[in-house]
Structures are given as C-alpha cells and as structure tokens.
Amino acid sequence: MHAIYDELGGSDGVRTAVTVMYHRIVADPELAPWFEGVDTERLKSHQRAFLAAAFGGPQVFTGRSVGEAHADMRITDAAFDxxxxxxxxxxxxxxxxxxxxxxxxxxxEDMRGDIVTA
Ligand code: HEM
Known part of the structure; x- marks a missing residue:
C-alpha cells in the first residue's frame, strides 16, 4: 500500500483524502440513518479504523471486532457499497x-460479510 501513500503525498495526503471522503459519507442522506447523532470522537475513531482497513498499517480498533462494532446496525449491502x-x-x-x-x-470488500447484517 506504500504506492498509494506516495501517490497521495504521504501520510498528510492520505489523511486529507480520507477526511474529504469521510465528510461526504457523513453528509450523504442515504447514509444519514447510520451516522446521525454519532458523536465526533466516535466518528474520528471510525474514520481511523476505516483508513487502517483500507490502507493497512497499525490497527487502531478500540477492542471490539469489526463484526461486533456493527452487529446491531442492520447495515445494508447498498449502504456498504x-x-x-x-x-x-x-x-x-x-x-x-x-x-x-x-x-x-x-x-x-473482504469485510462486507462482517459488516452487512440487513
Ligand atoms: C468498510 C469498512 C468499515 C470499517 C473498517 C469500519 C470500522 C468500524 C469500527 C472499528 C467501529 C468501532 C469504533 C469504536 O469502537 O470506536 C465502527 C463503528 C461504526 N461504524 Fe463502521 N466500519 C466500516 C463500515 C461501515 C459502514 C458501511 C457503516 C454504515 C453504513 C458504518 C457505520 C458505523 C457506525 C454508525 C459506527 C458506530 C459509531 C459508534 O460507536 O457510535 N461502518 N466501524
């Protein structure tokens, strides 16, 4: 995954890209039912977990497995997509x-089976 880090201009570039992307996710009306009311610290934690899953690198998960973290959310395939x-x-x-x-x-995509439960 180092190639992607390099293409984006290193860790600062990756962070900027993911921040931009994540704002779009949180502002997406189709995804709002899942993200509405989630506090900022949790959103940041989610963003870091998402980044680690996408790009590899240190696992920053807070102890719960990805499956446990989403177990009660009834996330759909469409939302995951x-x-x-x-x-x-x-x-x-x-x-x-x-x-x-x-x-x-x-x-x-490898994580779909752990996250989609609807
Ligand atoms: C695709 C890869 C994904 C990864 C690696 C991931 C990772 C995580 C992790 C590790 C947590 C727990 C954070 C914590 O305990 O602080 C979490 C929570 C959460 N995730 Fe995901 N997630 C993914 C996809 C999704 C999708 C598709 C949705 C919704 C459509 C979603 C919505 C949420 C929400 C709402 C929380 C709860 C925040 C809270 O604790 O209040 N996630 N995710």
Missing amino acids: RVVQSLMTALADLGVANEAVLTVGARL
Missing part, C-alpha cells in the same frame, strides 16, 4: 492509479 464507493471515488479524483484504487476496494 456507498461507503466503499465514496473512498474509491475520492482516491480516483485525487489521481491515484486505477489498480491501486481497486486494491483498496478489494480490502474493504
């Missing part, structure tokens, strides 16, 4: 090579 698409679109917009974007998508 939108979240993953947001990140892939943001990366593509920033000029990340298509192959690297697809690699990130595949890493997140």
Whole structure:
C-alpha cells in the first residue's frame, strides 16, 4: 500500500483524502440513518479504523471486532457499497492509479460479510 501513500503525498495526503471522503459519507442522506447523532470522537475513531482497513498499517480498533462494532446496525449491502464507493471515488479524483484504487476496494470488500447484517 506504500504506492498509494506516495501517490497521495504521504501520510498528510492520505489523511486529507480520507477526511474529504469521510465528510461526504457523513453528509450523504442515504447514509444519514447510520451516522446521525454519532458523536465526533466516535466518528474520528471510525474514520481511523476505516483508513487502517483500507490502507493497512497499525490497527487502531478500540477492542471490539469489526463484526461486533456493527452487529446491531442492520447495515445494508447498498449502504456498504456507498461507503466503499465514496473512498474509491475520492482516491480516483485525487489521481491515484486505477489498480491501486481497486486494491483498496478489494480490502474493504473482504469485510462486507462482517459488516452487512440487513
Ligand atoms: C468498510 C469498512 C468499515 C470499517 C473498517 C469500519 C470500522 C468500524 C469500527 C472499528 C467501529 C468501532 C469504533 C469504536 O469502537 O470506536 C465502527 C463503528 C461504526 N461504524 Fe463502521 N466500519 C466500516 C463500515 C461501515 C459502514 C458501511 C457503516 C454504515 C453504513 C458504518 C457505520 C458505523 C457506525 C454508525 C459506527 C458506530 C459509531 C459508534 O460507536 O457510535 N461502518 N466501524
């Protein structure tokens, strides 16, 4: 995944990209039912977990497994798709090579079975 870090201009670039993408997720009316009322610290924690899952690197999860964290949320396949698409679109917009974007998508795709319960 180092290639993606480099393409985005290192860790600052990655952080900026993910922050932009994450604001889009939180502002997406179709995803609002899940993110409404979640406090800022939790959102930041979620963003870091999402980033670690997408790009690899240190696991910053707070102790709960990803499956446990989403167990009661009834997340749909469509919502999962939108979240993953947001990140892939943001990366593509920033000029990340298509192959690297697809690699990130595949890493997140591996988690679908743990997260989608609806
Ligand atoms: C695709 C990869 C995803 C990863 C790696 C991920 C990771 C995580 C983790 C680790 C937590 C627990 C955070 C904590 O305990 O502080 C969490 C919570 C949460 N996730 Fe995800 N998530 C993903 C996708 C999604 C999707 C698709 C949705 C909704 C459509 C979603 C909505 C939430 C919400 C609402 C919380 C709860 C925040 C709270 O504790 O109040 N996540 N996620």
